[in-house]
Amino acid sequence: MTDQALVDLAFTMLSRSYAPYSNFPVGAALEGADGVVYTGCNVENAAYGSCICAERTALVKAISEGCRSFRRLAVVGNSPDYCWPCGSCRQMLYEFSPDLEVLVANKDHQFVKYTLRQLLPCGFGPDTLG
Ligand code: THU
Numbered sequence: 001m002t003d004q005a006l007v008d009l010a011f012t013m014l015s016r017s018y019a020p021y022s023n024f025p026v027g028a029a030l031e032g033a034d035g036v037v038y039t040g041c042n043v044e045n046a047a048y049g050s051c052i053c054a055e056r057t058a059l060v061k062a063i064s065e066g067c068r069s070f071r072r073l074a075v076v077g078n079s080p081d082y083c084w085p086c087g088s089c090r091q092m093l094y095e096f097s098p099d100l101e102v103l104v105a106n107k108d109h110q111f112v113k114y115t116l117r118q119l120l121p122c123g124f125g126p127d128t129l130g
Contacts, residue, residue, distance in 0.1 A: 003072070003113065006031060007105045009039065010074040013054065017041040021048065026083060027076045028054035030062055033069035038062040055089040059096070070097040076105040082112055090120040098125060 001009075006029050013027030021044050028040040040058030044051040055075055062070070073093065077083030082104045085093075093100055098117055105111040117123070 001031070001037070003074075003103055003111065004109070006037070006072055006074040007076060007103050007109055007111050009037065010054075010076040010105070011109065013039050013041040014076070014078065017054070018043045020044060021046075021051075025078060026054035027074075028058040029074045030055070030058040030070055031072040032062055032067040033071055034067060036062075036065075036067060038065070038067070053086060053089050055085050056092055059089075059092055063096075068096055070100050072101045072103065074103040074105065074111070076109075076111075078107045080106055082106050085119065087120075090116065091123070094120050094123040094125050098123060 010027040010029040014025045017025035019025050019042055026042040030038045038058045038061045040054045042054045075083050075085050093116055100116040102114050102116055103111045
């Protein structure tokens with residue numbers, strides 16, 4: 001799958017987003033090392049602290065299916081700016097795949113590409129614990 005196809009797949013998840021409080025739908029597509037793609041969307045809650053981001057939805061879906069290593073992630077939104085992954089998502093992804101490629105898109109399906117290490121320099125991970 002091309003990078004653009006992964007981004008476009010993440011866009012299909014915007015319609016599944018449950019974001020009545022922020023009105024900011026987010027979609028994600030996370031490609032496992034086995035080639036399987038796990039999709040996700042943000043799911044909000046009246047108790048705001050219980051909201052979960054699209055990337056973490058995709059990640060916990062993957063982990064619960066037995067996949068623990070990842071190649072690429074696409075994160076998309078409907079905003080003119082790129083839909084940057086939040087700090088909590090960067091941290092949770094770093095646990096499993098610090099060398100993940102992250103494709104971050106704007107509403108026009110244009111994307112920029114970073115490694116997770118670039119987005120979370122000097123990250124705290126399992127190796128840090130020794
Ligand atoms: N959101 C994500 O889904 N991913 C991120 O990395 C940033 C934020 C969601 C959470 C919330 O539902 C909405 O965007 C506004 O913060």
